Amino acid sequence: MMEITLTHYLVLSTVLFMIGLIGVMRRKNLLMLFFATEILLNSVNIALVAISHFYGDFTGQMFAFFIIAIAASEVAVGLGLLVLWFKRFNTIDLDNMTQMKG
Amino acid sequence: MFEFLAFYLFAFLTIAMFYITVTTSHSLYALTALAAGMIFISAFYFMLNADFMGVVQLIVYAGAVMALYSFGMMFFDTTRELHEKKTSSVVVFTLAIMATLITVAMIAAPVIGGNIEAYNPIIEGVGNSQQIGLVLFTKYLVPFEVAAVMLLVAMIAGIVMAGKKMDDSYSELSEEEIDAKEAEVVA
Numbered sequence: 001m002m003e004i005t006l007t008h009y010l011v012l013s014t015v016l017f018m019i020g021l022i023g024v025m026r027r028k029n030l031l032m033l034f035f036a037t038e039i040l041l042n043s044v045n046i047a048l049v050a051i052s053h054f055y056g057d058f059t060g061q062m063f064a065f066f067i068i069a070i071a072a073s074e075v076a077v078g079l080g081l082l083v084l085w086f087k088r089f090n091t092i093d094l095d096n097m098t099q100m101k102g
Numbered sequence: 103m104f105e106f107l108a109f110y111l112f113a114f115l116t117i118a119m120f121y122i123t124v125t126t127s128h129s130l131y132a133l134t135a136l137a138a139g140m141i142f143i144s145a146f147y148f149m150l151n152a153d154f155m156g157v158v159q160l161i162v163y164a165g166a167v168m169a170l171y172s173f174g175m176m177f178f179d180t181t182r183e184l185h186e187k188k189t190s191s192v193v194v195f196t197l198a199i200m201a202t203l204i205t206v207a208m209i210a211a212p213v214i215g216g217n218i219e220a221y222n223p224i225i226e227g228v229g230n231s232q233q234i235g236l237v238l239f240t241k242y243l244v245p246f247e248v249a250a251v252m253l254l255v256a257m258i259a260g261i262v263m264a265g266k267k268m269d270d271s272y273s274e275l276s277e278e279e280i281d282a283k284e285a286e287v288v289a
Contacts, residue, residue: 016116021197022198026191032123036124042143050146058233062237064155074256076256076260079260080263083177083264086178087177092178
């Protein structure tokens with residue numbers, strides 16, 4: 001009972017992923033959507049590193065490492081686009097982005 | 103005992119911080135709570151003997167990414183409250199829980215079913231950072247280089263899109279102005 005096993009970490013990662021998904025679905029502000037995406041990426045990282053530790057395999061940590069690199073570039077490009085959008089339309093609300101009529 | 107306490111303390115703190123991030127209607131609170139959550143997550147990495155990942159988490163997430171976000175927020179009006187149309191929270195919660203459980207089941211089923219063999223086994227008695235270096239610069243050298251190029255591309259893209267001093271930045275012009283400029287170049 002007092003031992004922390006892989007299941008503990010996986011449950012924690014699941015809960016965090018759930019919070020991130022709730023954020024993605026509930027939020028209408030684009031910046032808040034970005035924050036929710038960061039939560040998703042972090043929860044997966046926890047699961048990867050935990051599995052890497054408990055199975056004695058290094059691959060999980062390598063994948064988490066590359067996920068961090070991808071998250072950093074996503075933020076750089078995404079924020080640039082967001083700033084552009086805000087300059088042009090003065091809002092970053094998701095509901096105002098429905099110009100493309102499909 | 104110590105690990106038990108630490109795990110539950112940091113799990114509670116992380117979940118609380120991320121919950122605040124997702125629910126608060128003030129973007130500055132969301133940013134601070136997210137930064138705190140990132141720092142608490144690095145504690146898990148240290149507990150899992152992944153020291154290098156913990157330090158990278160602190161430097162890249164709590165340092166660089168959060169700094170980028172706070173710089174980005176200077177462009178937006180962050181003092182006013184966010185007015186968001188509220189969607190039905192029951193639907194959202196149900197969907198989120200279902201989607202998460204399906205994803206976890208999909209990923210966890212092969213892990214439980216098959217017996218996994220370590221592809222890059224962790225060697226006892228060798229430092230974490232040392233081993234990261236060994237694996238990264240032998241088996242993952244090409245992805246590492248590609249990630250470096252990707253970061254460079256992302257940096258240039260960020261500068262081009264958000265840069266103010268570039269007076270001829272196409273990204274800031276309207277469609278008509280871009281057309282006029284192109285006509286000028288052609289003529």
